Amino acid sequence: MNKLVSSIKQAILDSGLRDGMTVSFHHHLRNGDYVLNMVMDAIAELKIKELTVNASSLFDTHRPLKEHIKNGVVTTIQTDYMSGELGRFISAGNMVNPVQFRTHGGRPCDIENGKTPIDVAFIAAPASDPMGNCTGKIGSSACGSLGYAIPDAKYARYVVVITDELKPYPLIDWSIPETDVDAVVTVDSIGDPNGIVSGTTKITRDPVGLSMAMTAVDVIRASGLLKDGFSFQTGAGGASLAAAKFLKDVMLQERIHGSFGLGGITGYMVDMLNEGCFESLMDVQCFDLKAVESIRSNPRHREISATHYASPGARSATVDSLDVVILGATQIDTDFNINVHTDSNGQIMGGSGGHSDTAAGAKLAMIIAPLSRARLPIVTDRVTCISTPGSTIDVLVTQKGVAVNPRNFELKDRLVSAGIKVLDICELKEIAERTTGVPGKPALGERIVANVIYRDGTVIDTIREVREDV
Amino acid sequence: MNKLVSSIKQAILDSGLRDGMTVSFHHHLRNGDYVLNMVMDAIAELKIKELTVNASSLFDTHRPLKEHIKNGVVTTIQTDYMSGELGRFISAGNMVNPVQFRTHGGRPCDIENGKTPIDVAFIAAPASDPMGNCTGKIGSSACGSLGYAIPDAKYARYVVVITDELKPYPLIDWSIPETDVDAVVTVDSIGDPNGIVSGTTKITRDPVGLSMAMTAVDVIRASGLLKDGFSFQTGAGGASLAAAKFLKDVMLQERIHGSFGLGGITGYMVDMLNEGCFESLMDVQCFDLKAVESIRSNPRHREISATHYASPGARSATVDSLDVVILGATQIDTDFNINVHTDSNGQIMGGSGGHSDTAAGAKLAMIIAPLSRARLPIVTDRVTCISTPGSTIDVLVTQKGVAVNPRNFELKDRLVSAGIKVLDICELKEIAERTTGVPGKPALGERIVANVIYRDGTVIDTIREVREDV
Numbered sequence: 001m002n003k004l005v006s007s008i009k010q011a012i013l014d015s016g017l018r019d020g021m022t023v024s025f026h027h028h029l030r031n032g033d034y035v036l037n038m039v040m041d042a043i044a045e046l047k048i049k050e051l052t053v054n055a056s057s058l059f060d061t062h063r064p065l066k067e068h069i070k071n072g073v074v075t076t077i078q079t080d081y082m083s084g085e086l087g088r089f090i091s092a093g094n095m096v097n098p099v100q101f102r103t104h105g106g107r108p109c110d111i112e113n114g115k116t117p118i119d120v121a122f123i124a125a126p127a128s129d130p131m132g133n134c135t136g137k138i139g140s141s142a143c144g145s146l147g148y149a150i151p152d153a154k155y156a157r158y159v160v161v162i163t164d165e166l167k168p169y170p171l172i173d174w175s176i177p178e179t180d181v182d183a184v185v186t187v188d189s190i191g192d193p194n195g196i197v198s199g200t201t202k203i204t205r206d207p208v209g210l211s212m213a214m215t216a217v218d219v220i221r222a223s224g225l226l227k228d229g230f231s232f233q234t235g236a237g238g239a240s241l242a243a244a245k246f247l248k249d250v251m252l253q254e255r256i257h258g259s260f261g262l263g264g265i266t267g268y269m270v271d272m273l274n275e276g277c278f279e280s281l282m283d284v285q286c287f288d289l290k291a292v293e294s295i296r297s298n299p300r301h302r303e304i305s306a307t308h309y310a311s312p313g314a315r316s317a318t319v320d321s322l323d324v325v326i327l328g329a330t331q332i333d334t335d336f337n338i339n340v341h342t343d344s345n346g347q348i349m350g351g352s353g354g355h356s357d358t359a360a361g362a363k364l365a366m367i368i369a370p371l372s373r374a375r376l377p378i379v380t381d382r383v384t385c386i387s388t389p390g391s392t393i394d395v396l397v398t399q400k401g402v403a404v405n406p407r408n409f410e411l412k413d414r415l416v417s418a419g420i421k422v423l424d425i426c427e428l429k430e431i432a433e434r435t436t437g438v439p440g441k442p443a444l445g446e447r448i449v450a451n452v453i454y455r456d457g458t459v460i461d462t463i464r465e466v467r468e469d470v
Numbered sequence: 471m472n473k474l475v476s477s478i479k480q481a482i483l484d485s486g487l488r489d490g491m492t493v494s495f496h497h498h499l500r501n502g503d504y505v506l507n508m509v510m511d512a513i514a515e516l517k518i519k520e521l522t523v524n525a526s527s528l529f530d531t532h533r534p535l536k537e538h539i540k541n542g543v544v545t546t547i548q549t550d551y552m553s554g555e556l557g558r559f560i561s562a563g564n565m566v567n568p569v570q571f572r573t574h575g576g577r578p579c580d581i582e583n584g585k586t587p588i589d590v591a592f593i594a595a596p597a598s599d600p601m602g603n604c605t606g607k608i609g610s611s612a613c614g615s616l617g618y619a620i621p622d623a624k625y626a627r628y629v630v631v632i633t634d635e636l637k638p639y640p641l642i643d644w645s646i647p648e649t650d651v652d653a654v655v656t657v658d659s660i661g662d663p664n665g666i667v668s669g670t671t672k673i674t675r676d677p678v679g680l681s682m683a684m685t686a687v688d689v690i691r692a693s694g695l696l697k698d699g700f701s702f703q704t705g706a707g708g709a710s711l712a713a714a715k716f717l718k719d720v721m722l723q724e725r726i727h728g729s730f731g732l733g734g735i736t737g738y739m740v741d742m743l744n745e746g747c748f749e750s751l752m753d754v755q756c757f758d759l760k761a762v763e764s765i766r767s768n769p770r771h772r773e774i775s776a777t778h779y780a781s782p783g784a785r786s787a788t789v790d791s792l793d794v795v796i797l798g799a800t801q802i803d804t805d806f807n808i809n810v811h812t813d814s815n816g817q818i819m820g821g822s823g824g825h826s827d828t829a830a831g832a833k834l835a836m837i838i839a840p841l842s843r844a845r846l847p848i849v850t851d852r853v854t855c856i857s858t859p860g861s862t863i864d865v866l867v868t869q870k871g872v873a874v875n876p877r878n879f880e881l882k883d884r885l886v887s888a889g890i891k892v893l894d895i896c897e898l899k900e901i902a903e904r905t906t907g908v909p910g911k912p913a914l915g916e917r918i919v920a921n922v923i924y925r926d927g928t929v930i931d932t933i934r935e936v937r938e939d940v
Contacts (some may be wrong), residue, residue: 001790131786159785168699169791170730172750172772179777179784229638260640280642299769302642307649314649315629316601320471321639 002130002169005183008162009042012120014183015158017043020050021119024111024156026149027057027081028124028136028285032195035124035162037064038187044068050075054116056107056148056306057081057353061195069095078116080104080351087348090449093465099348099450101341101463104284105310105317105357106455108151113313115457121156123149123181124190128163129171132181136286137173137296137303139165141191144265144286144295146175150305153180164190175303201266201288203245204238208399212368213242215420216326216397217250222418223364223411225323226250230258232278233358234326236266236287239368243326244268251277262309262318263325263354265301270294273301282318284309284354310357312455319354319361327355329369331383334425336390336405338367339383341452344376346442346466348450352387356455359392364411367396376439377432379425384442386461387452396425403428443467472600472639475653478632479512482590484653485628487513490520491589494581494626496619497527497551498594498606498755502665505594505632507534508657514538520545524586526577526618526776527551527823531665539565548586550574550821557818560919563935569818569920571811571933574754575780575787575827576925578621583783585927591626593619593646594660598633602651603644606756607766607773609635611661614756614765615735616645620775623650634660645773671736671758673715674708678869682838683712685890686796686867687720692888693834693881695793696720700728702748703828704796706736706757709838713796714738721747732779732788733795733824735771740764743771752788754779754824780827782925789824789831797825799839801853804895806860806875808837809853811922814846816912816936818920822857826925829862834881837866846909847902849895854912856931857922866895873898913937 005011017023023043025036036055041064043051049072058065060083068074069089078100082090090099102110110116125146126139136146141164153159153176161176161184170178204210216239220226232247234240245268251258258278261269265283267290273281274294281301286292294301310319330350331339338359343349359365369378379396394411396403403425404412415422423431445465454460475481487493493513495506506525511534513521519542528535530553538544539559548570552560560569572580580586595616596609606616611634623629623646631646631654640648674680686709690696702717704710715738721728728748731739735753737760743751744764751771756762764771780789800820801809808829813819829835839848849866864881866873873895874882885892893901915935924930 001786003786131791168729168749170750170752170788172730172752172770177775177778178786178788179775179781182785259638260642279638280640282640282642300642305647305649308647311649315652316471316473316648318640318648321601 003132003181003184004130005185008039008185009046011160011183011185012042012046015120015160017048017120019048022052022054022117024054024118024121024152026152027055028143028146028148029141029191029196031059031061032192033061033124034189034191035122036062039122040065040068044071044073049073052076052078054078054118058086059083060085062086078102080107081353082348082351084349091347091466093447093449095449098448101351101450101452103352103356103455104306104354105312106453108306109311109313111151111155118152118156120158120160121152123153123159123161123176125161125163127165127167127171128161128184129167129169130184131169131178132161132184133171133174133178134161134163135171135173135175141193141196142292143196144292145283145303147284147304147309148306150176151307158182160185162187162190164188197286197292198288201236201241203242208370209239210242211399212397213239213246215402216243216366216368217246218418218420219366219395219397219402219415220247220324221250222414222420224414225364226256228257230256231260231262231321231323232258233263233322235328236264237328240326241266241268243368244272248272248275248277262322265291267291310354319358322358322362324364324366325358325362326366326368327359329367329378331378331380332367332369332396333380333383334429336393337383337386338388338393339385340387341385342463344439346384346444348463356388359388360455365392365394367393369398371398371400371428371432372436375436377429377436379429379432385452385463389460398428400431401428473602473651473654474600475655478509478655479516481630481653481655482512482516485590485630487518487590489518492522492524492587494524494588494591494622496622497525498613498616498618499661499666501529501531502662503531503594504659504661505592506532509592510535510538514541514543519543522546522548524548524588528556529553530555532556548572550577551823552818552821554819561817561936563917563919568918571821571920571922573822573826573925574776574824575782576923578776579781579783581621581625588622588626590628590630591622593623593629593631595631595633597635597637597641598631598654599637599639599641600654601639601648602631602654603641603648604631604633605641605643605645607643611663611666612762613666614762615753615773617754617774617779618776620646621777628652630655632657632660634658667756667762668758671706671711673712678840679709680712681869682709682867683716685872686713686836686838687716688888688890689836689865689867689872689885690717690794691720692884692890694884695834696726698727700726701730701732701791701793702728703733703792705798706734707798710796711736711738713838714742718742718745718747732792735761737761780824789828792828792832794834794836795828795832796836796838797829799837799848801848801850802837802839802866803850803853804899806863807853807856808858808863809855810857811855812933814909816854816914818933826858829858830925835862835864837863839868841868841870841898841902842906845906847899847906849899849902855922855933859930868898870901871898
């Protein structure tokens with residue numbers, strides 16, 4: 001007895017997938033993923049229609065979804081992030097039902113509590129045994145952690161593992177156990193390794209970025225949180241990585257032994273683990289080859305599920321114990337609300353991911369952003385889209401100074417005492433506008449193309465149609 | 471923020487436990503467990519009554535349950551195994567509601583499907599962090615795997631971790647993640663290390679046992695299953711361990727590379743792993759110190775949940791991929807039905823544990839038993855209690871010969887061809903009765919004191935009151 005099925009199409013037939021149901025996907029293969037497109041093409045060939053696609057994130061490689069939307073195969077999208085190509089398509093009003101944006105913590109929460117039930121989950125697995133014990137740590141398409149896929153596998157009515165590397169039973173280092181898997185399909189390739197992980201992620205060389213990174217580390221030191229037991233998350237952007245690098249130097253110099261690094265993990269965080277800055281890494285997604293190698297071989301580098309990472313429905317998640325997170329923003333307003341969903345034209349080009357979750361959990365939620373990008377100011381009166389509420393953001397670091405959320409007056413005192421240049425966020429807005437001018441408002445229609453669902457389940461904002469490409 | 475609570479009593483109050491609810495416990499601390507008694511005493515002091523106790527197994531150390539039953543604190547017991555002292559108490563008719571016996575696979579299945587919902591699960595954890603990430607692998611009360619506790623933690627309405635070793639956050643080698651835990655209580659000691667695991671488990675020196683063990687290995691060789699990829703489970707009884715030892719010698723001599731060893735794990739199975747007989751061990755419970763040390767340090771020795779071990783509700787469990795299991799019996803009848811629940815007087819002194827699950831899953835389910843014990847025959851016309859249906863048993867090995875279930879005629883041919891002495895099971899019964907005589911029937915009353923619930927949810931047999939102590 002085993003669960004091997006001859007083709008994706010056969011697995012879809014076996015699953016009982018019918019019109020109007022929900023299929024799910026995870027995004028650990030990122031822009032190298034072949035699986036979502038292969039499955040959706042097979043579904044289209046089977047003439048199944050009006051599906052909801054629940055994907056933890058969607059990338060440009062998933063552009064064939066546009067055709068499936070046009071043809072009525074897909075009528076609803078639930079996701080935590082959507083890159084520019086699909087984003088522009090949605091922003092142009094090409095879909096009847098608004099996209100449901102959630103966060104990386106809200107998504108597993110709603111899968112588990114039954115708000116967004118999954119009929120059939122498709123798990124792209126770099127290695128699996130014939131019973132479905134599967135992992136992302138090994139195989140030619142290795143991507144490391146499969147954290148976002150774990151709740152899908154646990155709660156979907158039917159679970160199909162799709163792999164390009166079949167291993168003998170039992171594959172012991174499973175991310176997802178056979179107990180959750182109905183069928184296993186082998187294919188030639190589940191993804192393009194060049195798109196799955198970057199060879200290396202690199203810190204910025206831009207002097208503005210470096211200057212912000214240094215200030216970020218000054219802020220962390222001044223906050224009083226940088227001491228033994230310190231925990232930290234940062235993104236894969238150039239300035240965030242530079243901050244991690246500078247932070248590492250400080251921690252080594254001052255012999256500070258942190259507890260854990262969290263999140264999407266890069267080689268810089270692996271270096272921090274290996275050099276003793278952290279006791280462990282808690283990894284929901286690997287961003288580069290060094291992270292994949294580390295999670296495979298270092299037992300202190302642990303895979304965590306999306307639930308364990310950030311679910312507000314869990315009895316607790318790792319974000320709840322996080323000291324400091326460094327986050328980016330496309331816009332921040334004078335109430336510290338953050339937009340990471342739309343660009344300056346109001347077009348969708350992102351999503352929360354773990355932004356809101358870590359901001360809500362961390363003791364210090366820091367935004368790093370230059371005052372302007374492409375001659376547009378980052379600080380504004382009111383963000384076009386609220387992705388993360390300002391009440392959860394503590395501090396904005398720019399190249400011209402730092403603004404502290406007035407709610408966190410203790411932090412402001414600490415920064416001022418440490419000699420850090422603290423400005424009111426309105427002053428930063430004015431400085432930006434002095435060079436960029438006050439930007440016009442994007443040309444938005446009335447029609448709602450997406451709802452931004454905060455991690456507590458409330459619709460925190462809506463995204464409207466963009467009427468013309470500015 | 472953390473989940474530390476000052477006392478067990480406070481945790482019970484916080485949990486909202488009320489009359490008529492269900493509490494659960496796991497048995498990895500075996501006869502050394504202090505936690506069940508501490509919790510039940512606290513519940514009794516809080517004057518909460520009419521509870522259901524769902525415990526994966528109950529040992530003699532849990533004898534205070536008798537008082538809680540008499541006082542009405544406990545009115546229903548659900549368990550997979552009950553040792554003699556409580557068993558005699560139940561068999562004497564001291565409880566109004568029949569005990570519900572399940573199997574180690576049926577228990578997690580019914581917890582997950584909602585047939586036996588748990589209100590409050592109490593997890594005895596040899597180490598935990600303040601958020602409830604906990605493990606059995608480390609700590610002064612280390613017991614190794616916490617496999618049976620994993621479904622309780624996942625599905626209970628409220629989960630209390632009780633530990634005597636608090637570790638800094640995050641404890642990374644969790645068996646149960648913080649996502650499932652509501653409260654953490656520290657106590658002086660969760661158990662007596664001498665009762666938790668035996669220092670070493672030892673093979674039999676009894677010549678009858680050794681002879682059966684050698685025959686068992688002959689049967690396995692003749693079955694055709696002993697080849698590369700072979701998988702195996704055996705118990706901790708003396709003859710079963712001897713069979714493992716002899717099997718290891720054969721596998722090493724013939725350079726057979728098996729895939730996995732399964733089950734409750736002893737040092738003998740660890741030796742087989744370390745000497746190359748298996749690629750991995752899949753461990754739902756550690757029986758001795760060597761197994762605990764191995765699961766802590768050897769990544770090829772993996773902890774599995776009770777669901778992953780044996781649940782018939784899972785999409786598959788490890789037992790479904792098992793080649794050979796060696797099991798014991800207190801009685802076997804001429805239809806190959808097995809009794810492991812009651813002794814010759816009909817008194818409860820055991821339970822299925824994983825007996826039925828592994829018998830159903832394994833390609834070859836073998837019973838090792840001497841023809842008689844304490845002058846009573848083991849083979850009988852009809853077992854006093856059907857624990858495991860004969861349809862799932864392939865072969866009985868005794869010191870006087872081997873009987874093959876007629877359903878498995880291919881196996882019989884193989885054994886005969888290999889020169890193994892194969893008898894009809896009725897012949898074995900007659901040989902036994904020639905020395906022991908035909909035993910009298912136990913003196914049973916009409917009242918049902920326990921129901922034996924097979925892994926498919928059906929009541930496979932009932933256990934009746936024993937009217938006098940013979």
